[in-house]
Amino acid sequence: xxxxxxxTALFAAARRVAIFGGTHGNEMSGVTLANLWAKNSAEIQRxxxxxxxxxxxxxxxxxxxxxxxTDLNRAFSPENLSSLGGDTLPYExxxxxxxxxxxxxxxxxxxxxxxFDLHNTTSNMGSTLILENSKDSFNLxxxxxxxxxxxxxxxxVLLNEHPHLKYSTSRSVAKHPVGLEVGPQPQGVLRSNxxxxxxxxxxxxxxxxxxxxxxxxxxxxxxxxxRVLERIDYPRDANGNIIAMVHPNLQDCDWEPLNPGxxxxxxxxxxxxxxxxxxxxxxxxxxxxxxxxxxxxxxTTRREALVAxxxxxx
Amino acid sequence: xxxxxxxTALFAAARRVAIFGGTHGNEMSGVTLANLWAKNSAEIQRxxxxxxxxxxxxxxxxxxxxxxxTDLNRAFSPENLSSLGGDTLPYExxxxxxxxxxxxxxxxxxxxxxxFDLHNTTSNMGSTLILENSKDSFNLxxxxxxxxxxxxxxxxVLLNEHPHLKYSTSRSVAKHPVGLEVGPQPQGVLRSNxxxxxxxxxxxxxxxxxxxxxxxxxxxxxxxxxRVLERIDYPRDANGNIIAMVHPNLQDCDWEPLNPGxxxxxxxxxxxxxxxxxxxxxxxxxxxxxxxxxxxxxxTTRREALVAxxxxxx
Ligand SMILES: [Zn+2]
Ligand SMILES: [Zn+2]
Numbered sequence: 001x002x003x004x005x006x007x008t009a010l011f012a013a014a015r016r017v018a019i020f021g022g023t024h025g026n027e028m029s030g031v032t033l034a035n036l037w038a039k040n041s042a043e044i045q046r047x048x049x050x051x052x053x054x055x056x057x058x059x060x061x062x063x064x065x066x067x068x069x070t071d072l073n074r075a076f077s078p079e080n081l082s083s084l085g086g087d088t089l090p091y092e093x094x095x096x097x098x099x100x101x102x103x104x105x106x107x108x109x110x111x112x113x114x115x116f117d118l119h120n121t122t123s124n125m126g127s128t129l130i131l132e133n134s135k136d137s138f139n140l141x142x143x144x145x146x147x148x149x150x151x152x153x154x155x156x157v158l159l160n161e162h163p164h165l166k167y168s169t170s171r172s173v174a175k176h177p178v179g180l181e182v183g184p185q186p187q188g189v190l191r192s193n194x195x196x197x198x199x200x201x202x203x204x205x206x207x208x209x210x211x212x213x214x215x216x217x218x219x220x221x222x223x224x225x226x227r228v229l230e231r232i233d234y235p236r237d238a239n240g241n242i243i244a245m246v247h248p249n250l251q252d253c254d255w256e257p258l259n260p261g262x263x264x265x266x267x268x269x270x271x272x273x274x275x276x277x278x279x280x281x282x283x284x285x286x287x288x289x290x291x292x293x294x295x296x297x298x299x300t301t302r303r304e305a306l307v308a309x310x311x312x313x314x
Numbered sequence: 315x316x317x318x319x320x321x322t323a324l325f326a327a328a329r330r331v332a333i334f335g336g337t338h339g340n341e342m343s344g345v346t347l348a349n350l351w352a353k354n355s356a357e358i359q360r361x362x363x364x365x366x367x368x369x370x371x372x373x374x375x376x377x378x379x380x381x382x383x384t385d386l387n388r389a390f391s392p393e394n395l396s397s398l399g400g401d402t403l404p405y406e407x408x409x410x411x412x413x414x415x416x417x418x419x420x421x422x423x424x425x426x427x428x429x430f431d432l433h434n435t436t437s438n439m440g441s442t443l444i445l446e447n448s449k450d451s452f453n454l455x456x457x458x459x460x461x462x463x464x465x466x467x468x469x470x471v472l473l474n475e476h477p478h479l480k481y482s483t484s485r486s487v488a489k490h491p492v493g494l495e496v497g498p499q500p501q502g503v504l505r506s507n508x509x510x511x512x513x514x515x516x517x518x519x520x521x522x523x524x525x526x527x528x529x530x531x532x533x534x535x536x537x538x539x540x541r542v543l544e545r546i547d548y549p550r551d552a553n554g555n556i557i558a559m560v561h562p563n564l565q566d567c568d569w570e571p572l573n574p575g576x577x578x579x580x581x582x583x584x585x586x587x588x589x590x591x592x593x594x595x596x597x598x599x600x601x602x603x604x605x606x607x608x609x610x611x612x613x614t615t616r617r618e619a620l621v622a623x624x625x626x627x628x
Pocket of ligand 1: 023024025118119120
């Protein structure tokens with residue numbers, strides 16, 4: 001953001017926008033859309049903006065796996081981006097450096113204005129925008145615009161600026177990083193309903209950017225977000241083996257309140273394990289396939305209302 | 315089957331039974347049950363039967379992938395089982411030979427009596443028993459018993475004895491091979507409802523074997539099966555790239571009638587492609603993740619009633 005004028009935040013026009021598919025190679029909505037739009041970009045072009053569709057992890061896409069050596073969507077740390085080693089580095093670290101050269105450098109004035117990073121989840125999360133910075137009024141205004149545009153369909157906002165659980169995403173290269181998760185969809189599967197939901201959200205996001213670039217002023221607004229609180233692991237035995245599943249009462253209930261005492265896990269011998277936290281939380285990423293290896297059965301969040309200042313092009 | 319006595323088919327007692335999990339390493343219900351029962355087999359033991367739980371593809375299970383080199387569940391052909399080469403053979407071919415030594419040899423009197431092979435699918439197939447031979451009255455009687463035992467819950471029977479689409483399964487090593495597919499469940503995910511459905515079916519299957527071994531005579535019965543007719547591929551362009559998705563009207567509608575003229579696919583630019591076959595079919599394995607590489611969007615089947623003769627222990 002450049003400056004303020006009477007409480008209106010002034011941002012430079014968003015002239016360079018990228019849409020990443022295949023940061024995870026087996027999340028097929030983003031892979032398919034990025035491939036389609038790389039071939040024919042008419043649908044994603046807007047007046048005064050250059051939008052580029054891009055396959056972030058082509059080797060993983062080719063094999064239809066999440067990653068080859070390491071998770072690309074955790075690879076954009078300062079250490080990785082500056083590490084020497086060339087061909088000897090893990091594939092995704094090399095690729096992160098390449099992406100950083102094309103769309104960054106991360107944190108510099110030359111970086112792309114907006115990167116949309118398209119993901120799918122096996123969780124029943126519906127359409128979820130992921131925000132990395134609660135102070136980014138540009139992104140908050142965009143998310144507010146999208147939520148209104150797709151109503152009565154719903155699109156929630158997950159805010160991850162947790163000191164330990166936030167990670168170095170592919171999209172973090174841009175000035176305004178926007179994650180989009182749509183589910184439920186199994187890895188390696190393309191479902192028409194999920195594909196369509198993702199496509200519509202991108203349409204409205206790009207419309208917002210065009211309107212912003214044309215000089216429209218967006219008045220202050222309040223956006224409901226779900227702030228990441230805690231990672232909950234599966235119950236395990238002394239050897240680290242999982243001994244329980246997400247409880248049927250919790251499975252598929254992403255974004256619904258989980259209260260102290262509510263069933264959370266069911267052990268293989270039929271015992272119920274209850275949630276013991278101090279108050280109501282809103283679980284999400286419940287039973288996501290890719291998070292077994294990250295020791296995460298679900299994330300807890302709390303609801304907050306974030307206020308975005310009015311914004312206008314500088 | 316040994317012989318007949320007044321139209322009653324006489325079979326030897328089923329003394330050796332195996333339960334395979336992890337023929338595909340990312341199908342978690344079977345992997346989890348086989349691991350549990352390998353540690354503690356009390357739940358699967360029955361009077362007069364020895365039941366062994368077994369992880370069929372441990373390397374694939376460890377990596378949580380379908381297979382390492384080639385699909386184990388297509389590897390039990392006579393050529394593979396007799397091919398020399400030892401360590402130079404693909405991992406799954408080596409493993410097929412090992413499984414054949416332990417549980418076979420396939421087609422011999424020494425082979426195991428029954429192998430249950432546990433699978434999950436991303437398709438909305440519910441619980442499905444897979445039968446490889448329409449003349450196997452032992453298996454038909456078992457399936458009839460299971461269907462009645464779990465009612466009003468449903469369990470359908472898929473019959474695959476198609477001259478080209480039948481394949482060399484892991485379970486085909488046994489005298490009576492029984493496949494069990496339960497879905498929908500994403501790869502790499504364990505859902506409590508799917509786990510429980512699979513566990514209950516195994517319980518009834520083992521109960522049937524115990525009753526049979528004790529001398530119970532099962533009277534003739536009729537079993538509804540869905541016979542595999544045809545594999546339907548995704549629409550593709552001249553380069554072989556997929557250009558359409560399963561139509562929303564067909565997605566998740568496994569086992570429901572598909573009539574000539576019904577929507578079948580939706581292209582990425584929104585065109586509907588209709589089913590053009592000569593008559594009503596019953597699709598299944600709709601949008602299964604693992605079948606993209608096999609050029610299969612779904613299988614068509616037709617409903618048939620198979621008659622099983624009465625059976626009794628010889
Ligand atoms: Zn992802
Ligand atoms: Zn399978």
